[in-house]
Amino acid sequence: MARLVAERSDVIPVxxxxxxxxxxxxxxxxxxxxxxxxxxxxxxxFFPGGKEEMATAVLADVHGWFEANIFVPxxxxxxxxxxxxxxxxxxxxxxxxxxxxxxxxxxxEETRDRFASEVKTYFARWxxxxxxxxxxxxxxxxxxxxxANAIIAGIQGAIILARALDDxxxxxxxxxxxxxxxxxxxxxxx
Amino acid sequence: MARLVAERSDVIPVxxxxxxxxxxxxxxxxxxxxxxxxxxxxxxxFFPGGKEEMATAVLADVHGWFEANIFVPxxxxxxxxxxxxxxxxxxxxxxxxxxxxxxxxxxxEETRDRFASEVKTYFARWxxxxxxxxxxxxxxxxxxxxxANAIIAGIQGAIILARALDDxxxxxxxxxxxxxxxxxxxxxxx
DNA sequence: GTCTATAAAGCGATAGAC
DNA sequence: GTCTATCGCTTTATAGAC
Numbered sequence: 419m420a421r422l423v424a425e426r427s428d429v430i431p432v433x434x435x436x437x438x439x440x441x442x443x444x445x446x447x448x449x450x451x452x453x454x455x456x457x458x459x460x461x462x463x464f465f466p467g468g469k470e471e472m473a474t475a476v477l478a479d480v481h482g483w484f485e486a487n488i489f490v491p492x493x494x495x496x497x498x499x500x501x502x503x504x505x506x507x508x509x510x511x512x513x514x515x516x517x518x519x520x521x522x523x524x525x526x527e528e529t530r531d532r533f534a535s536e537v538k539t540y541f542a543r544w545x546x547x548x549x550x551x552x553x554x555x556x557x558x559x560x561x562x563x564x565x566a567n568a569i570i571a572g573i574q575g576a577i578i579l580a581r582a583l584d585d586x587x588x589x590x591x592x593x594x595x596x597x598x599x600x601x602x603x604x605x606x607x608x
Numbered sequence: 609m610a611r612l613v614a615e616r617s618d619v620i621p622v623x624x625x626x627x628x629x630x631x632x633x634x635x636x637x638x639x640x641x642x643x644x645x646x647x648x649x650x651x652x653x654f655f656p657g658g659k660e661e662m663a664t665a666v667l668a669d670v671h672g673w674f675e676a677n678i679f680v681p682x683x684x685x686x687x688x689x690x691x692x693x694x695x696x697x698x699x700x701x702x703x704x705x706x707x708x709x710x711x712x713x714x715x716x717e718e719t720r721d722r723f724a725s726e727v728k729t730y731f732a733r734w735x736x737x738x739x740x741x742x743x744x745x746x747x748x749x750x751x752x753x754x755x756a757n758a759i760i761a762g763i764q765g766a767i768i769l770a771r772a773l774d775d776x777x778x779x780x781x782x783x784x785x786x787x788x789x790x791x792x793x794x795x796x797x798x
Numbered sequence: 799g800t801c802t803a804t805a806a807a808g809c810g811a812t813a814g815a816c
Numbered sequence: 817g818t819c820t821a822t823c824g825c826t827t828t829a830t831a832g833a834c
Contacts, residue, residue, distance in 0.1 A: 439718060443634050446808075447809075456818080458811080458812090459812095459813095469810070518716050527713075541772040567781060571766045571769045571782050572762055574764070576761045578765070579715075579731060582727045582728055595757075637827075638827080647800055648829080652828095653800080659829095800834085802833085803832090803833100805828105808825105808826080811825105813822080815819085816817105
């Protein structure tokens with residue numbers, strides 16, 4: 419039977435799924451060894467700082483993915499195209515609401531304090547990149563800021579609602595509505 | 609020194625705060641005894657089912673509060689007035705984003721499965737009551753449903769964002785925008 | 799109804815063999 | 817780099833005195 423993981427970087431996506439599923443507290447080292455098929459020895463070899471280092475590595479990995487696939491495109495591509503791509507990527511990444519946002523979940527948990535700077539940076543960066551794109555299609559700074567805030571909050575809330583109601587369609591509907599806030603001629607709610 | 613709690617019903621709001629603060633897993637019985645100033649003996653006397661019964665009681669209490677203060681008014685008062693009241697109550701209840709929504713947090717945690725029906729009922733009821741009020745001010749059924757979805761998701765997301773950015777103003781701004789979706793002449797995105 | 803003592807299991811983390 | 821054994825602590829829950 420082939421080894422599932424051999425390098426530190428291979429472990430991180432598995433760790434991410436475990437943290438997403440069980441939360442920081444609920445992700446016990448025993449559960450992590452199960453899912454990674456790695457003994458405690460190997461795990462602490464890769465992450466001498468233990469669980470906290472694992473979570474930090476996961477947060478960095480997640481942020482890196484968003485940076486490359488969403489934030490940078492929002493700032494550097496044609497804004498109209500980048501905005502459409504963002505919604506497609508979000509729908510895909512969060513698997514229509516079946517997969518939660520780890521950073522958003524950490525923001526609600528007690529662990530927020532432990533990873534406060536990582537959590538804050540992630541959302542601040544997303545806000546900033548989205549604001550730039552919205553300004554790029556003609557909204558003034560204030561309106562772009564307001565809409566960026568509403569869109570990111572809307573995405574996070576859509577994940578909660580989809581999971582609570584166990585209804586992935588609700589997620590897609592929410593996303594469709596938020597998408598409407600990125601077109602200039604589409605009027606805005608106050 | 610006066611006793612802080614004497615009855616089961618007095619304990620529940622304290623339990624709620626502990627669960628909100630530490631999450632279900634993080635709210636250890638030791639922490640609960642600290643905050644409630646009650647020994648384990650008393651605690652298990654009130655809640656023989658242990659932590660799970662405590663959480664269930666808290667969820668019922670929260671739902672009861674929303675039922676009386678938000679859901680019923682949305683369905684029975686003048687819709688314009690009830691909608692304004694809802695936003696005021698939400699801003700107040702969630703303390704401008706400083707206090708999280710326990711049910712929303714449970715929806716993201718692993719505990720979602722354990723309390724799935726309570727979580728689902730809470731959000732389904734909110735959706736339903738809000739939809740009725742929105743229909744009451746003249747939106748057709750589909751549009752009312754869509755907006756109810758967007759508003760509740762927006763509120764949940766606003767809590768995450770406010771906590772992540774450590775910025776209560778962001779919560780009020782989000783709420784103000786969502787409020788705009790409850791006026792008929794206010795144009796809607798898309 | 800409230801307390802302390804305690805059981806039994808699980809926790810994160812470490813040591814040391816290989 | 818991976819494993820097993822183990823430490824010391826915390827967990828939920830129970831028992832029994834008062």
